[in-house]
Amino acid sequence: TGDTFAVPVAVAVAIGRLACFVGGCCFGTSTSLPWGVRFSRSGDDLARHPTQLYEAAFHLALAGLLLVLQRRGCLRGQHIKLYILAYLAYRFLTELIRPEPGLLWGVTGYQWAAPALAPLFMWLWWRDATPACARRCAARPSVPASRSSARTSTSSPR
Secondary structure, eight states: OOOHHHHHHHHHHHHHHHHHHHOSSSSOOOOOSTOOOOGGGGGGGEEEEEHHHHHHHHHHHHHHHHHHHHHHTTTTTTTTHHHHHHHHHHHHHHHHOOOOOOSSBOOOHHHHHHHHHHHHHHHHHHHHHSSSHHHHHHHHOOOOOHHHHHHHHSSSSS
16 A cells, blocks of 8 residues: 555655755745745855755655554555645645746646646545445454564475
8 A cells, every 4th residue: 555655755755855955956936035045056146945945844744644644543555645645735836936947838847747646646545445445455354564474484385
């Protein structure tokens, strides 16, 4: 389902965005907000949105939420889809403060991709949440990881 990958991926992307901030790439549009940052790679002396920090905070917040959901056993099988859907929405909105070139009608590539991909992940969510799938998943015996690895090691041919 990808549940085990959701938190590590969110943390990894957050770290990557911090590296973007340090490297001075992926910055936002100009701003008069007090936390605007002047990036030497922008080629001007304008204070800009530190979109890298916004995105790092978003991914870390999602990692925290996903960890809580995981520990509580909520939305099993949906964590990676929740993460991707949230990121698609986030990125669609933050493109408004990023100096990305518009492809068509001033809409960026990320803004075109987000609504194109969102229905796929919503369908996957719906498919995995249908009663037939829930019955199929409930019918599978749940074996703790330590017991399943012990079974595997003893039942393997020598």
